[in-house]
Amino acid sequence: MCQGESLSFPRILERCVNIGGDLDSEIEPANLPAEASGSAMERRRLAALQRLGLLDTPPEERFERLTRIARTYYNAASSFFSLVDSDRQWLKSAQGLEIEETDRGIAFCDYAIKQDAMLVVEDATKDPRFCNNPLVTGDPKIRFYAGVPVREPGGFKVGSFCITDDKPRKRSSLDMSVLRDLASIVEDELEKSMLGSSPTDFVEVSALGRSIQRAQNIYLTSDNKNLAFELMLEDFLLLTGSQFGFIVEIHKYKATNQPSLKVGAITNIALDPDREALYQQFKRQGLIFDRTDTATGLPMMTDEVVFSNEPLQNARRAGAPKGAASLECYIAIPVYSGDQYVGLIGLANRESGYTSELAEELAPLVQTLGTLIDRNQLYSEKQVHQERLEQAANYDELTGLPNRRRLTELFKQELVEVIEREGSMSVCFLDLDGFKEINDEHGHSVGDAVLKSVADRLTAVLRDEDIVSRLGGDEFVAILRDVPDERIYGRILEAISNPITYKGFVLNISGSMGVAVYPDDNSDPDLLIRHADQAMYAAKDSGKNCFKIFDVKVHQTRKRKINLLEQLDLALSGNQLEMYFQPKIDLEKQRVDGFEALIRWNHPDEGLLAPAQFLEHLEYTEYAAAVGRFVMADGARKLSQIMEQNLPYSISINLSPSHFLGRQFISDLAQALESIPFEQRNRLVIEVLETTALDEATKVISKLQKCKELGVRVSLDVLARAFRLSIIFDDCLLMKLRSINPS
Numbered sequence: 001m002c003q004g005e006s007l008s009f010p011r012i013l014e015r016c017v018n019i020g021g022d023l024d025s026e027i028e029p030a031n032l033p034a035e036a037s038g039s040a041m042e043r044r045r046l047a048a049l050q051r052l053g054l055l056d057t058p059p060e061e062r063f064e065r066l067t068r069i070a071r072t073y074y075n076a077a078s079s080f081f082s083l084v085d086s087d088r089q090w091l092k093s094a095q096g097l098e099i100e101e102t103d104r105g106i107a108f109c110d111y112a113i114k115q116d117a118m119l120v121v122e123d124a125t126k127d128p129r130f131c132n133n134p135l136v137t138g139d140p141k142i143r144f145y146a147g148v149p150v151r152e153p154g155g156f157k158v159g160s161f162c163i164t165d166d167k168p169r170k171r172s173s174l175d176m177s178v179l180r181d182l183a184s185i186v187e188d189e190l191e192k193s194m195l196g197s198s199p200t201d202f203v204e205v206s207a208l209g210r211s212i213q214r215a216q217n218i219y220l221t222s223d224n225k226n227l228a229f230e231l232m233l234e235d236f237l238l239l240t241g242s243q244f245g246f247i248v249e250i251h252k253y254k255a256t257n258q259p260s261l262k263v264g265a266i267t268n269i270a271l272d273p274d275r276e277a278l279y280q281q282f283k284r285q286g287l288i289f290d291r292t293d294t295a296t297g298l299p300m301m302t303d304e305v306v307f308s309n310e311p312l313q314n315a316r317r318a319g320a321p322k323g324a325a326s327l328e329c330y331i332a333i334p335v336y337s338g339d340q341y342v343g344l345i346g347l348a349n350r351e352s353g354y355t356s357e358l359a360e361e362l363a364p365l366v367q368t369l370g371t372l373i374d375r376n377q378l379y380s381e382k383q384v385h386q387e388r389l390e391q392a393a394n395y396d397e398l399t400g401l402p403n404r405r406r407l408t409e410l411f412k413q414e415l416v417e418v419i420e421r422e423g424s425m426s427v428c429f430l431d432l433d434g435f436k437e438i439n440d441e442h443g444h445s446v447g448d449a450v451l452k453s454v455a456d457r458l459t460a461v462l463r464d465e466d467i468v469s470r471l472g473g474d475e476f477v478a479i480l481r482d483v484p485d486e487r488i489y490g491r492i493l494e495a496i497s498n499p500i501t502y503k504g505f506v507l508n509i510s511g512s513m514g515v516a517v518y519p520d521d522n523s524d525p526d527l528l529i530r531h532a533d534q535a536m537y538a539a540k541d542s543g544k545n546c547f548k549i550f551d552v553k554v555h556q557t558r559k560r561k562i563n564l565l566e567q568l569d570l571a572l573s574g575n576q577l578e579m580y581f582q583p584k585i586d587l588e589k590q591r592v593d594g595f596e597a598l599i600r601w602n603h604p605d606e607g608l609l610a611p612a613q614f615l616e617h618l619e620y621t622e623y624a625a626a627v628g629r630f631v632m633a634d635g636a637r638k639l640s641q642i643m644e645q646n647l648p649y650s651i652s653i654n655l656s657p658s659h660f661l662g663r664q665f666i667s668d669l670a671q672a673l674e675s676i677p678f679e680q681r682n683r684l685v686i687e688v689l690e691t692t693a694l695d696e697a698t699k700v701i702s703k704l705q706k707c708k709e710l711g712v713r714v715s716l717d718v719l720a721r722a723f724r725l726s727i728i729f730d731d732c733l734l735m736k737l738r739s740i741n742p743s
Contacts, residue, residue, distance in 0.1 A: 055085060073178055119160075181214045248263050315505065428478040
């Protein structure tokens with residue numbers, strides 16, 4: 001024990017237990033059953049409980065404040081300070097619970113007082129001690145419990161300070177030191193009540209030491225400055241026996257550089273109970289004092305302790321905020337960190353009044369508070385700096401809108417929400433029309449004003465749940481939820497197109513907008529923006545000041561075409577193209593007259609592709625002629641095989657219209673026919689679409705004449721041919737020519 005330090009009996013007992021001697025096991029066995037109330041130790045415990053005089057008394061603010069702090073800090077369903085009587089648990093202070101007492105047999109706190117350490121139940125439904133407890137199976141449906149035993153000054157555990165929740169929680173995720181500190185303050189309150197220490201004119205050294213220790217613990221373990229201020233205010237009230245008070249930080253008004261006070265903690269009892277809203281306002285915004293000759297204003301100007309025990313005769317009483325309780329006496333103590341004035345402590349209504357000596361006795365705790373305030377102000381400055389960095393990194397400096405980096409984050413969040421609610425999302429890519437001309441003619445300052453005006457108009461016309469971002473330059477992106485009507489896109493453009501007046505200039509501007517709609521376009525965020533960008537260029541090409549919706553089917557067709565064209569060289573060189581032959585039946589003569597050659601692509605990844613799956617993508621490209629040459633060469637080769645077997649069949653081939661009408665067609669055909677005798681060439685039939693003949697009649701006639709000169713026949717593949725009988729044969733009748741039997 002430190003020299004000169006006075007310790008009360010429970011603290012001496014606590015010291016002994018911490019050193020290693022389990023005295024508590026001698027005076028209060030840890031495994032004492034609840035029903036053993038007849039034992040000598042239990043009778044003594046119950047007698048100590050009765051001496052406290054707390055059972056069945058009204059709520060007291062000194063305990064209510066502590067349970068409020070606990071519930072708020074731990075975000076718990078409830079918090080309470082309970083006393084365990086002979087056959088019941090009675091709640092002296094409770095937050096979030098409507099009950100006043102329970103049977104002792106079902107009280108979690110009855111288990112808590114039977115051990116020295118904190119009792120923590122992470123999930124009551126999985127704990128055999130509590131899984132069938134009516135407080136678990138029924139209201140308030142306790143799943144999580146944490147309780148610290150509370151001792152009275154004689155050392156007996158009379159109750160516990162607890163938090164509970166209706167969902168399981170992990171002890172490892174919670175800072176339980178705060179709960180222990182709050183329980184410690186409860187014990188100090190009990191000691192003060194029992195020993196009658198509140199009216200004395202001095203501060204007990206041991207109590208002051210415990211207060212400093214609690215403050216340092218919060219300083220080292222928590223970033224929650226509001227909690228730290230709340231706990232320190234509780235200690236100041238406890239040490240001095242004051243009814244209410246506040247702790248404030250001193251700041252400067254930006255405009256006047258005059259000091260202002262920001263509330264760190266304030267007791268609700270300091271204000272009219274009917275004016276809860278005013279109390280909450282003070283907590284949020286701080287206390288504002290316009291006068292410097294008041295109990296709070298004067299210390300800020302003189303750096304001196306101000307106190308009065310006769311406030312009715314003291315002009316400084318006017319410093320109390322409107323709605324505050326009447327002042328019987330008060331003291332205001334300036335708080336320093338080094339030589340910097342950082343805060344103020346205000347205490348009021350102490351039974352024995354206030355003296356300058358009292359302020360001196362509180363000096364060690366006041367100094368600790370100064371260190372805490374200074375730390376918090378440094379932390380706040382760091383936060384402000386960090387927020388500015390984040391603002392610069394995530395928001396456009398000119399318009400204040402999210403930039404590209406922030407848009408990516410918001411886009412991903414929005415996409416998750418759209419999927420969860422099974423809704424839709426429109427990605428609108430907007431580019432201003434004529435903005436470059438405005439910049440060139442009027443300068444960048446006018447251009448910046450236009451961009452800010454457009455940003456404001458977009459923000460105004462969109463809903464709160466929508467997102468609008470500036471990518472850079474004159475490009476904006478808006479993300480809209482569940483657009484029911486395409487006219488909404490038009491209204492966005494209308495809002496932009498209204499004239500802008502700036503410094504005498506009337507500026508006319510419009511926008512071109514592309515829209516990609518999810519989930520019709522089931523792409524990732526980057527690709528959705530790219531698709532909206534592509535649609536925007538389509539809007540530009542359509543005359544500007546309009547919107548175009550990205551056509552997913554057209555895009556997929558185009559993508560498919562590009563993909564196939566990239567692979568066709570390998571298909572031609574790698575013998576992936578193959579001709580299948582469909583018999584042409586003469587029903588009157590009941591015989592096969594010939595075969596129609598139909599191309600197939602043996603694709604290495606997609607399997608066998610029919611003509612409709614790739615030929616349309618080749619039309620009007622260089623590959624149309626390349627495939628046509630393959631078809632003519634293979635048709636001529638198969639015709640040679642037929643002639644070698646003395647078979648009477650003809651071969652019909654289909655050619656691309658663009659190849660047939662191209663300049664190289666006749667030379668390609670002549671080259672394919674080189675191995676076929678002229679008198680046999682009429683057995684090769686070239687089928688031409690009727691639409692080709694109708695659209696390019698002059699060219700077709702010329703081609704037909706040259707085909708005739710080469711000895712081949714040309715058949716007009718008219719629309720009515722869609723009804724020809726040959727289509728009733730499915731692919732199972734297709735065969736390779738080498739398997740044809742003359743019979």
